[in-house]
Amino acid sequence: MRSQARIPRPHRVTVVASIAAVTALVWLARQAQDAVAGAPAPAAAREVASGQRLFIKYFCYSCHGTDGQGGAGVRLKEPFLPPFATFRSYVRKPAGRMPAYRSNALSDTELEYIYAYLKSIPAPASAKSIPLLNQ
Numbered sequence: 001m002r003s004q005a006r007i008p009r010p011h012r013v014t015v016v017a018s019i020a021a022v023t024a025l026v027w028l029a030r031q032a033q034d035a036v037a038g039a040p041a042p043a044a045a046r047e048v049a050s051g052q053r054l055f056i057k058y059f060c061y062s063c064h065g066t067d068g069q070g071g072a073g074v075r076l077k078e079p080f081l082p083p084f085a086t087f088r089s090y091v092r093k094p095a096g097r098m099p100a101y102r103s104n105a106l107s108d109t110e111l112e113y114i115y116a117y118l119k120s121i122p123a124p125a126s127a128k129s130i131p132l133l134n135q
């Protein structure tokens with residue numbers, strides 16, 4: 001309070017105006033960035049990144065492979081990825097060797113992020129598109 005009182009009034013107006021101008025510029029720059037064609041929506045990119053982290057954190061990777069390519073567990077990437085509802089109910093109540101993850105340990109939101117990550121992994125090339133495998 002004390003230091004503010006010492007700034008003469010016209011200066012205070014200038015300071016407030018500069019802050020407003022800088023804020024507006026930052027906002028405009030962000031808008032321009034988001035508008036770049038083809039760039040993924042920032043929210044989606046963040047979900048994919050969180051999903052990848054959670055896939056490691058909850059040890060999904062240890063059975064399903066770091067890229068969902070499979071291992072002790074089944075492949076979890078396109079074109080083998082089940083719809084989200086099936087995916088979630090399996091994780092909650094698996095029928096085989098997989099351990100169950102209840103919602104108090106792994107939330108639905110976290111599962112959505114994991115799913116977004118798995119969805120983002122490109123499907124492998126089909127064997128037909130690899131000449132050496134078609135001789």
Ligand code: HEC
Nearest residue numbers: 058059060063072073074082087090091094095096097098
């Ligand atoms: C200890 C090994 C192991 C871990 C850890 C594990 N899984 Fe699995 N998962 C399996 C196995 C094995 C299967 C095949 C079915 C079975 O035996 O339960 C499977 C099946 C699945 C399926 C069904 C796939 C389908 O096409 O029907 C989903 C979805 C799945 N896992 C997701 C996950 C997710 C997400 C995590 C981490 C939160 C995870 N799993 C962690 C071993 C594991």
